[in-house]
Amino acid sequence: MDGKIIDGKEISRQIKEEVKQEVEQLKAEGCTPGLAVILVGNDPASASYVGSKERTVQALGMHSEVIRMDEATSEAKLLGEIRRLNDDPAIHGILVQLPLPDQIDEQRIISEIAPEKDVDGFHPVNAGKLMAGLPGFVPCTPLGIMVMLERSGVVLEGKHAVVVGRSNIVGKPMSMLLLQKNATVTVCHSRTADLPSITKQADILVAAVGREGMIGGEHVKEGAVVIDVGINRGTDGKLHGDVDFDAVLPIASKITPVPGGVGPMTIAMLMANTLESARNACRQNG
Numbered sequence: 397m398d399g400k401i402i403d404g405k406e407i408s409r410q411i412k413e414e415v416k417q418e419v420e421q422l423k424a425e426g427c428t429p430g431l432a433v434i435l436v437g438n439d440p441a442s443a444s445y446v447g448s449k450e451r452t453v454q455a456l457g458m459h460s461e462v463i464r465m466d467e468a469t470s471e472a473k474l475l476g477e478i479r480r481l482n483d484d485p486a487i488h489g490i491l492v493q494l495p496l497p498d499q500i501d502e503q504r505i506i507s508e509i510a511p512e513k514d515v516d517g518f519h520p521v522n523a524g525k526l527m528a529g530l531p532g533f534v535p536c537t538p539l540g541i542m543v544m545l546e547r548s549g550v551v552l553e554g555k556h557a558v559v560v561g562r563s564n565i566v567g568k569p570m571s572m573l574l575l576q577k578n579a580t581v582t583v584c585h586s587r588t589a590d591l592p593s594i595t596k597q598a599d600i601l602v603a604a605v606g607r608e609g610m611i612g613g614e615h616v617k618e619g620a621v622v623i624d625v626g627i628n629r630g631t632d633g634k635l636h637g638d639v640d641f642d643a644v645l646p647i648a649s650k651i652t653p654v655p656g657g658v659g660p661m662t663i664a665m666l667m668a669n670t671l672e673s674a675r676n677a678c679r680q681n682g
């Protein structure tokens with residue numbers, strides 16, 4: 397209803413429809429894109445995300461393999477599973493659901509995934525390619541945000557983009573992608589002094605801090621575009637963003653909701669990356 401609210405669910409639906417068409421075309425050439433998702437342990441939130449990824453992969457006509465491993469699984473066993481998938485020609489994308497249990501070194505695991513199957517874009521080779529401006533897989537959440545901005549007609553060139561959060565998964569790749577589009581980028585984090593004075597300069601504000609309602613009206617400039625990456629499960633059992641939506645809505649020119657904003661875009665881009673990986677693999681060998 398309100399044209400201010402960027403509908404991530406609708407944009408993700410469009411992307412998935414486009415991917416579905418292209419999957420059909422690729423299948424007609426004898427190549428079925430395949431995604432393997434590894435879930436270690438029984439965290440209910442992780443299990444629910446993995447379930448939703450699996451359903452989406454199947455709905456788009458791709459091959460899905462979900463590997464569920466025990467909470468006590470050793471690092472060696474998980475590495476073995478990744479090596480098997482690296483060598484499996486039916487699998488074009490490998491996603492190891494994070495976080496992993498404490499006995500497993502996440503960086504060690506991510507580094508074992510073949511970079512050309514790393515549809516999460518977390519492998520150091522893909523991170524390096526992004527920084528160097530070379531083609532490679534880009535992490536799904538920041539990539540999805542770029543697509544949302546583009547499809548909502550947001551111009552980035554010459555604008556001040558402020559990213560709050562410096563993770564390898566969102567903040568750092570987000571800042572690289574915004575730079576590529578000629579935004580002036582500032583990265584803030586938990587030790588930033590006087591955060592509101594900086595976020596208030598933002599034409600585009602990306603909140604990826606992981607603290608419910610952290611970004612309030614006092615953080616936002618009139619007319620800013622506000623992207624909320626937060627997915628915090630509140631005590632009410634509902635999902636809440638990092639942005640105090642009701643406080644920021646009247647100030648922003650555009651804003652993404654939670655749920656129905658960045659989250660669905662993340663899954664859509666995972667599908668797009670898996671399609672791209674299959675295309676690369678099949679057209680190279682076929």
Ligand SMILES: Nc1nc(=O)c2c([nH]1)NC[C@@H]1CN(c3ccc(C(=O)N[C@@H](CCC(=O)O)C(=O)O)cc3)C=[N+]21
Pocket residue numbers: 444445491492493494495516536627635654655656657658659660661662663
């Ligand atoms: N290797 C790896 N890759 C990931 O991409 C990855 C991960 N590990 N670990 C966990 C996070 C989280 N994540 C989400 C994706 C979609 C929604 C999503 O679609 N959310 C819906 C609501 C879902 C609900 O209601 O629970 C929404 O925001 O509208 C949320 C969260 C991917 N992650």
